[in-house]
Amino acid sequence: MGSLMNFFGYFMIWVSVTGRIAKPHAWQMCLYMWIAANSQSFPNTGALVTxxxxxxxxxxxxxxxxxxxIGLSGAIMTQYYHAFYMDDTKALILLLAWLPTIVPLIFLRTIRIMKVVRLARELEIFYRFLYIALGLAGFIMVLIVLQNKVRFTRTEYLASAFVVVVLLLLPLVIVIKEEFSVWTGKKQASNNHSQVNVVTENPPAVPVMPAEATIRPLACIKTIFNPPERGEDYGIPQAIFSIDMLILFIATACGTGGALTVIDNLGQLDKSLGYPKHSISTFVSLVSIWNFLGRVLAGYLSEIALTNYNFPRPLMLTLVILLSCIGHLLIAFAVPNSLYFASVMTGFCVGAQLPLLCAIISELFGLKHYSTMYNVGSVSSPVGSYIFNVRVAGHLYDKEALKQMEALGLERKPGQDLTCNGAKCYRLAFLIISAATLLGSIVSLILVFRTRTFYKGDIYKKFKEGVAPTGNGDVPLREMEDKATTTVPETKTAVSAG
Incomplete structure (x- = not known):
């Protein structure tokens, strides 16, 4: 679905821009853009939730x-664009049409729900993936700096894109190696049953509950406001109408909304605050790299803190939102060189909030309907961006720009873009955004108190199965029991060690 929508949307934009079809109406171009943009939800949700x-x-x-x-994807696509098409700007749309369409189709069979097989060194493997990702980010950062200083030839662009492809595929080497180790361990386990005690017997009959012929509407409504315990599988209406989801929505709308306002207005902030014209590329690079670091560090560090110290993830979300307030205040008061620090803080904070939000939703509301709940939570970002970017920053920027034109005795012509100069252009807007972000951190703190008992316990308890290490791999005890049960179905047998 995502591949088809992606190809149709971007391909129709490309043929329109290049004049291969008659000039479309504005509503048609909006439709193509809407289809192309929404296509990203399908591969994103499919891979992430799985x-x-x-x-x-x-x-x-x-x-x-x-x-x-995902944070690095824009920089990665830029390298492919230069390698394939150099500086043909219209061809960039064609690249967006075919490359993101082909990749999900190639790896389609690998994205599937599998029986949970927990390896003793699972976290160690994820750390290897992290090191590769950090290496890829560092390499791309070096490329961006070099490409801004030196003009690359086609051969150099192809060479750099090849290295990016190798780094992207390097995790496959680790995966293949680990799969071989697990396969070897299973083979050894099947030949040597003396490593584990197994008791098999006829499984008890499972009672079959009669299905109700009709569903009572009032009973369904009652269950919405009578959710299960935190960590159990919520129904979709139960999660959407829960106080915890409302708190998360408000907190992240305030947190990500203000941060996205900084990112969307970097160009105008650069001009208004009097920075050199070439510095905009530096700000964009800082936001991109720190956005990536915020995502991976928040995910890994929150997992370590939660597992080892029962440090609740909502508290980490609160601290991240609070940190972004500092960046907004630096912009509001136009501190010298503040935009460099604000770019770093904003990139890190907006990046860190995304994995924390997704993880908290999965922990509080269960995994049964996680696909829907994950996307419901993600709606908070565009809502917050619209409120603070359009209704607050955009409105106040235009208002201050009109004041400056009136002071100079100028009149605005129809369709003329407004330009505002000076720290006053964004001061009031970012003071409001700072206050809203502070409110978001306070709201998030309410969730910390509401979930403190839940996070004091072992929230992963129901996922922890017995693991029997064998050979080079680790085979779940449950899997061995299943095999033994099918082999001796009618007798009660004990396989004793030694």
């Missing part, structure tokens, strides 16, 4: 890693 369900005890690491790669 990985969280397959690795529930390392969901923070998984989310940080995948969200980190």
């Amino acid at each position: 990985c969280v369900k397959n690795f529930p005890e390392n969901r923070g690491s998984v989310l940080g890693l995948l969200k980190g790669f």
Whole structure:
């Protein structure tokens, strides 16, 4: 679905821009853009939700890693664009049409829900993935700096893109190696049953509950406001109408909304605050790299803090939102060189909030309907961006620009873009955004108190199965029991060690 929507949307934009079809109406171009933009939800949700369900005890690491790669995707696509098309700007749209369409189709069969197989060194493997991701980010950062200083030839662009491809595929080497180790361990376990005690017997009959012929509407409504315990599988209406989801929505709308306002207005902030014209590329690079670091570090560090110290993830989200307030205040008061520090803080904070939000939703509301709940939580970002970027920053910027034109005795012509100069252009807007972000951190703190008992316990308890290490791999005890049960179905047997 995502591949088809991506190809149709961007391909229709490309043929329109290049004049291969008659000039479309504005509503048609909006439709193409809407289809292309919404196509990203399908591969994103498919890969992310599947990985969280397959690795529930390392969901923070998984989310940080995948969200980190999403953060790097723009820089990666830029390298491919230069390698394939050099500086043909219209061809960039064609690249966006075919490359993101082909990749999900190639790896389609690998994205599937599998029986949870917990390896003793699972976290160690995820750390190897992290090191590769950090190496890829560092390499791309070096490329960006070099390409801004030296003009690359076609051969140099092809060479750099080849290295990016190798680094992207390097995790496959680790995966293949580990799969071989697990296969070897299973083979040894099947030949040597003396490593574990197994008791098999006829499983008890499972009672079959009669299905109700009709569903009572009032009973369904009652269940919405009578949710299960935190950590159990919520129904979709139960999660959407829960106080915890409302708190998360408000907190992240305030937190990410203000941060996205900084990112969307970097160009105008650069001009208004009097920075050199070439510095905009530096700000964009800082935001991109620190956005990636925020995603991966928040995922991994929150997992370590939660597992080892029962440090609740909502508290880490609160601290991240609070940190972004500092960046907003630096912009509001136009501190010298503040935009460099604000770019770093904003990139890190907006990146860190995404995996934390996704992990918290999975922990509080369960994994049964995680696909829907994850996307419901993600709606907070565009809502916050619209409120603070359009209704606050955009409105106040235009108002101050009109004041400056009136002071100079100028009149605005129809369709003329407004330009505002000076620290006053964004001061009031970012003071409001700072206050809203502070409010978001306070709201998030309410969730910390509401969930403190839940996070004091072992939230991964139901995912922890017995693991019997064998040979080079680790085979779940449950899997051995299943095999033994099918082999001796009618007798009660004990396989004793030694």
